[in-house]
Amino acid sequence: MAIVNSENDLMEKIVTLCKRRGIIFQSSEIYGGYNGFWDYGPYGVALKKAVEQLWWNEMVETRENVVGLDSTIICHPKTWKASGHIDRFGDIMCDCKTCKTRHRVDQMEDPTTCSNCGSKDLTPPREFNLMMKTYVGPVFDEDHIAYLRAETCQPIFTDFHLVRIATRKQLPFGIAQIGKSFRNEITPRNFTFRSREFTQMEMEFFCSDEQSMDWFYFWREQRMKYYTEKLGFREDELQYHDHDKLAHYAKAAVDIEFKFPFGFGELEGIHHRGTWDLSRHQEYSQQNMEYLDQQTNQKYMPTCVETSVGLDRTILALLTHAYDEDKAPTKKEGMEDDVRIVLHFVPRIAPVQVAVMPLSKKLNEAAEKLQKDICRFYRTELDTTGNIGKRYRRQDEIGTPFCLTCDFETESDNSVTVRDRDTMAKERVNISQLRQYLDDKIYGC
Ligand code: GAP
Secondary structure (H helix, E strand, O other): OOOOOOOOHHHHHHHHHHHHOOOOOEEOOOOOOOOOOOOEEEHHHHHHHHHHHHHHHHHHHHHOOEEEEEOOEOOOOOOHHHHHHHHHHHEEEEEOEEEEEEHHHHOOOOOOOOOOOOOOEEEEEEEEEEEEEEEOOOOOHHHHHHEOOOOOOOOHOHHHHHHHHOOOOOOOOOEEEEEEEEEEOOOOOOOOOOEEEEHHHHHHEEEEOOOOOHHHHHHHHHHHHHHHHHHOHHHHHHHEEOOOOOOOOOOOEEEEEEOOOEEEEEEEEEEEOOOOHHHHHHHHHHHOOEEEOOEEEEEOEEEEEEEEEHHHHHHHHHHHOOOEEEOOOOOOOOOOOOOEEEEEEOOHOOOOOOEEOOHHHHHHHHHHHHHHHHHHOOOOOEEEOOHHHHHHHHHHOOOOOOOEOOOOOOHHOOEEEEEEOOOOOOEEHHHHHHHHHHHHHHHHO
């Protein structure tokens, strides 16, 4: 039974748990933190890598028509001129002259009044560019300014022909990449939802203009299926949000929104980008970005349909979905039931999939051997400290779906007790059957 009282309450509980259990915490905490930057601790990074791998498998490894790329974070500054980011990637801001608070005008309830101090003495609205700048080379002047990428997809466009030729791909095909993006967000907020450094997982699918809307609907459906079937999200936690306003070059755009603790928010965008990006890079590089269709002998600029999701938002969605508090029955008579905090991650992406626990110190060696045997197949942890009940609670809090206990019978019956995180049921499983048992439960095979 969930006993989380309100949505704000839930966000606070998630943030507290993430810090306590080493999942996510503020960057540079000893210096007071750094707004908009987050570190992933041991369990957070395990979760993040598992989700990255799942996305990569879903989008690249299991598809013949999508290939991968890992490009640099800093690329030629002309890239960002061509993409429009230098001239147009920003928010309209104004400052309160009294309390110095900076506001995004589109988020102000009353654009003539400071929501912080009530003053009406505001600067005129002006554009604030979100690109993060640095310098490349020994001279720190205007000519040596470079930008940290604001989206991972632009190098996919600039590398389009290199990848196409190297892989001998014909249209339609896609190029996918996972990597860091940087935006100097004015109001980073809602934990990791809006950060200044974050990871994107993007796929640009190139096709002819005639086929582009079919592909748009294909990817729209595929991506929604991924959330329900692979990440285990419920249908009521997800919704499509069609964009009302479209960029002049786009035929369609939709967001997949997730019900975060603060309400529905964008998790992923599926965008029809037309021929905009390749055409702009052709214009700025003076290189021909067109594609020659070998069947029809026609040359044309490919149209692009993009799927773009933030890894950090996926992790926040997973935490929101997985967080629960229920009542675990206590064995002590007259005592109230214990509150159990548990993360119900789907086993495939849990930071620890299998914890191995000796019932007593005397069994440490047997447990260690078992953990060594299975750690090649699953993310495992040897958990030897505290009483068994406390260890179960600790594993519940990081979302470990299966705990194996070695006890004094293990040596004689070659079996362990497997405890299920969600039902808390225990069953005895022979070690020779363990691999099949866990494969079945974790990967459904
Ligand atoms: N290439 C298209 C693009 O970047 P976007 O809607 O700006 O589109 C795509 O971003 C996804 O990246 C979003 O749906 C979100 O998941 C993630 N994202 C964007 N800005 C973010 C931020 N400041 N912090 C965390 N994730 C962010």
